[in-house]
Amino acid sequence: MVQQISIIDAKAHVNEQVKIGVWLTDKRSSGKIAFLQLRDGTAFFQGVLVKSNVAPEVFQLAKELHQEASFWVYGEIHADTRSKFGYEIEISNLKLVGKSEDYPITPKEHGIDFLMDERHLWLRHKRPHAIMEVRNEIIRATYQFFNEREFTKIDAPILTGSAPEGTTELFHTEYFGRDAYLSQSGQLYEEAGALAFGKVFSFGPTFRAEESKTRRHLIEFWMIEPEMAYMHQEESLQIQEEYVAFLVQNVLDHCDYALDILGRDKAVLAKYTKLPYQRISYDQAIEMLQKGGFDVKWGVDFGSPEETYLADQFDQPVFVLNYPKAIKPFYMLPHPTREDVVICADLLAPEGYGEIIGGSERATDYDYLLAQIKQAGLDPAEYEWYLDLRRYGSVPHSGFGLGLERAITWICGLEHVREAIPFPRLLNRIYP
Ligand code: 4AD
Ligand code: MG
Numbered sequence: 262m263v264q265q266i267s268i269i270d271a272k273a274h275v276n277e278q279v280k281i282g283v284w285l286t287d288k289r290s291s292g293k294i295a296f297l298q299l300r301d302g303t304a305f306f307q308g309v310l311v312k313s314n315v316a317p318e319v320f321q322l323a324k325e326l327h328q329e330a331s332f333w334v335y336g337e338i339h340a341d342t343r344s345k346f347g348y349e350i351e352i353s354n355l356k357l358v359g360k361s362e363d364y365p366i367t368p369k370e371h372g373i374d375f376l377m378d379e380r381h382l383w384l385r386h387k388r389p390h391a392i393m394e395v396r397n398e399i400i401r402a403t404y405q406f407f408n409e410r411e412f413t414k415i416d417a418p419i420l421t422g423s424a425p426e427g428t429t430e431l432f433h434t435e436y437f438g439r440d441a442y443l444s445q446s447g448q449l450y451e452e453a454g455a456l457a458f459g460k461v462f463s464f465g466p467t468f469r470a471e472e473s474k475t476r477r478h479l480i481e482f483w484m485i486e487p488e489m490a491y492m493h494q495e496e497s498l499q500i501q502e503e504y505v506a507f508l509v510q511n512v513l514d515h516c517d518y519a520l521d522i523l524g525r526d527k528a529v530l531a532k533y534t535k536l537p538y539q540r541i542s543y544d545q546a547i548e549m550l551q552k553g554g555f556d557v558k559w560g561v562d563f564g565s566p567e568e569t570y571l572a573d574q575f576d577q578p579v580f581v582l583n584y585p586k587a588i589k590p591f592y593m594l595p596h597p598t599r600e601d602v603v604i605c606a607d608l609l610a611p612e613g614y615g616e617i618i619g620g621s622e623r624a625t626d627y628d629y630l631l632a633q634i635k636q637a638g639l640d641p642a643e644y645e646w647y648l649d650l651r652r653y654g655s656v657p658h659s660g661f662g663l664g665l666e667r668a669i670t671w672i673c674g675l676e677h678v679r680e681a682i683p684f685p686r687l688l689n690r691i692y693p
Pocket of ligand 2: 616619
């Protein structure tokens with residue numbers, strides 16, 4: 262019996278007879294030789310079929326295969342110096358598994374809307390495949406980073422009665438005669454977790470009914486939310502920058518081939534692994550923007566042009582600290598000496614990718630928090646459990662949320678966040 266291998270492992274099987282379950286991505290043939298472009302999910306490479314070396318019906322079958330037909334290839338692995346992948350298979354036999362006809366995504370150029378309609382098939386192609394490999398690496402490295410630092414993963418619920426990030430972007434649903442919402446953030450539950458386990462994180466889907474149609478906004482996205490008890494903001498910022506640098510380093514170390522397919526400049530990425538990242542205050546950011554010709558007044562929130570301009574002043578991610586209280590959520594710790602700002606930071610990615618992390622130190626005082634909840638127009642009854650965290654052994658604690666798809670979009674150098682998730686949910690898209 263010949264052994265079954267994966268394309269990605271070809272290197273370990275040079276000059277061996279193997280079989281691989283594959284799909285056809287493209288082909289070229291002359292009368293005497295056929296070049297089949299193959300993929301098996303792990304990687305892409307070429308199969309070569311020489312007419313004089315195989316049975317006539319095998320060569321005939323190869324000529325009749327359509328794009329995305331599935332079949333077993335049998336043959337010998339050879340080094341292939343002409344391809345970046347470095348290996349190919351000299352095919353001795355083929356066995357058809359599933360035929361394919363009129364596959365819609367032909368090798369020519371297609372528009373993005375068409376490709377998104379065909380997303381279930383488009384995922385098979387090289388570019389989405391490379392992006393999903395980077396996504397997978399970032400997920401893997403995330404668990405490694407927090408496990409090595411002894412964080413406990415505490416999963417936050419998806420159905421919830423709370424609205425940590427404001428009530429305008431909530432997805433409402435009915436919950437057996439009561440109101441419920443899809444989670445905007447696991448944070449409030451992570452705070453309960455931090456007071457129970459010290460250092461915790463969640464990693465789950467979050468939902469924002471944002472009616473904004475931008476390159477950075479998804480309706481459904483994944484967020485990593487660490488929360489640490491007995492920790493002030495400065496220490497949290499250090500964890501944030503170490504985490505981001507760790508993600509970039511691991512993508513550089515493990516996704517070389519994917520980065521090549523995406524055309525991402527690795528020397529640029531390498532700069533993002535150098536720490537520390539700079540910190541500027543919101544006040545300084547306003548000054549920089551005004552000097553740069555932006556018509557902004559102290560107190561406004563930044564949109565994408567402002568974030569891009571600020572990030573462009575640095576060649577690494579930059580923290581913007583202590584935003585106005587009025588534009589931030591209710592739970593942030595007030596500044597000890599200033600009424601108008603809170604102890605928080607956004608991490609802005611370079612190259613126009615904008616905010617990838619939002620975080621803060623959390624308010625610890627019961628009365629302050631209750632007043633803030635009321636002022637935000639929220640129902641204190643829904644937050645009784647959250648207020649308990651301030652009733653029973655309240656401690657300084659800090660945390661943050663990294664948007665997975667924002668980080669992928671930046672690290673891969675993509676134009677739009679929709680390519681960073683397998684099946685994007687956008688303002689005008691819930692198919693497929
Ligand atoms: O800044 P945000 O809203 O912060 C929170 O939700 C906090 N509760 C996090 C925490 O402290 N535990 O969101 C955090 C991050 C943003 O920096 C961004 O990367 C991402 O989530 N994000 C989105 N990503 C894609 N599409 C959207 N609509 C996003 N909204 C936020
Ligand atoms: Mg934010």
